[in-house]
Amino acid sequence: MKNIDQELLKIYTVKSQTDKAISSLKGFLLGIKLDDEINIQEIKELQKWIIAYRELMNRNPLNEFMIIIEDAISNKIPPKETIDDLYWLCQKYENGNYYFNAVTSDLQILQGICHGILADGIITDKEIYDLQKWLDENEHLNTYYPYDEIRSLVLSILSDNKIEEEERVVLMAFFKQFVQIQDNEIRQKIENETIDVNISGxxxxxxxxxxxxxxxxxxxxxxxxxxxxxxxxxxxxxxxxxxxxxxxxxxxxxxxxxxxxxxxxxxxxxxxxxxxxxxxxxxxxxxxxxxxxxxxxxxx
The missing domain is CATH 3.40.50.10190 (BRCT domain)
Structure with missing residues (x-):
């Protein structure tokens, strides 16, 4: 009976798991695109993210995502085209989803953006300014975690129109609280750079x-x-x-x-x-x- 209950639970929760995965992926792709450059570390992190979600992504209609990703891995599609195609598929999925929760999705997108920014272990000035623009365009997320916290950090960092290295590290330390970097080398790099930073509230x-x-x-x-x-x-x-x-x-x-x-x-x-x-x-x-x-x- 217990095994049957677990199987039923899996069936009932797969829809919400799929929605979350697609929203996170959409944000992840946005984060990768922020600095207008797509490097090998970011593609590697995308590949590892897909491996983590492989069981989910192999289901219809998400197997379309897997086809594009596998083509990219085999070098049949250039990296930038891959990111654009995947982002288009995310939008297509959302538009056809009648049970789509906009606030929940946008928060998942925000966490995905932070993942994309951290994917190569570097936070650039352009990524911070573009993140601020996204935050300004999504003020309906006020009062929700982690929107308020990220917006407070970004506003403080940009208040003097100058980004210090210490501020960049603080932002990295906050992101790592809810971003699961799959690449061990990048994850260790971030840990080493933020080891002395304590973010509470x-x-x-x-x-x-x-x-x-x-x-x-x-x-x-x-x-x-x-x-x-x-x-x-x-x-x-x-x-x-x-x-x-x-x-x-x-x-x-x-x-x-x-x-x-x-x-x-x-x-x-x-x-x-x-x-x-x-x-x-x-x-x-x-x-x-x-x-x-x-x-x-x-x-x-």
């Missing part, structure tokens, strides 16, 4: 806050004012302040830790819990106290 940049009926929790030491006054102001605007963080929490206000090393880094027990809840799909927004104070000043 990232507060949302330029947050949009709704107060009426929403729940607010505070963590850390506030540099502007105190918790009692902040609770009072939240209530004035129709919000509900709480002392504990739960799945029902809408906003976590993070006290400034005085760390000048990174503008949007935040740490602590509640932050870690909020990040884990976000990864599970709960739309808890993390807001730095300075951003929240500025927003309150405009409303009160």
């Amino acid at each position: 990232l507060c949302t940049s330029e947050p949009e806050v709704v107060f009426e009926g929403k729940t607010f929790c505070i963590t850390g030491v506030l540099q502007r004012g105190n918790r009692e006054n902040l609770h009072r102001d939240i209530i004035k605007l129709g919000g509900i302040p709480t002392d504990s963080l739960t799945k029902k929490t809408d906003y976590l206000i993070v006290g400034d830790n005085g760390n000048p090393a990174w503008a949007f880094s935040c740490y602590g027990r509640k932050v870690e819990k909020a990040i884990n809840l976000r990864k599970e799909g709960h739309s808890i927004m993390l807001i730095h106290e300075f951003d929240f104070s500025d927003l309150m000043d405009d409303l009160l």
Whole structure:
């Protein structure tokens, strides 16, 4: 009976697994194309990605993808044409999918883009600027993980119109948290370059806050004012302040830790819990106290 249940589960879940794979592949291809160059490391990573999904990709209608990839591997199709053909197939699949969840798919595409950017172990200036453009065009993903975190990092990196090597490494360290690089050599290179970078939580940049009926929790030491006054102001605007963080929490206000090393880094027990809840799909927004104070000043 148990084996039958497992087989039924596989049948019922293959559709969602396929959707996720196609969305991730689409993003992966976008990420590879961002710098207008397709190198051997990126093609190798694509091949390894396909091997990981081979059982799924051999099913109809996804076997079309396998035919193109195998032609590319045998050098019958140039790399750029291969990427363009695969991307076209991804779009064709989406257009014919009546049960397509746009938000879920776009988040999977975003993770795929990050995979494509990391595929050769290098993050170029053009890739960062083009990623910013994609983020700006997909603001409907606000409040979702990892969109908010990536956007905060990119905005911070580009705020002075100059990309430092340290900032590039921080972005790489964040990407590697949810990108599974298949190539061992590239994966080890990324590990070595980011070994000293600790990414905990990232507060949302330029947050949009709704107060009426929403729940607010505070963590850390506030540099502007105190918790009692902040609770009072939240209530004035129709919000509900709480002392504990739960799945029902809408906003976590993070006290400034005085760390000048990174503008949007935040740490602590509640932050870690909020990040884990976000990864599970709960739309808890993390807001730095300075951003929240500025927003309150405009409303009160």
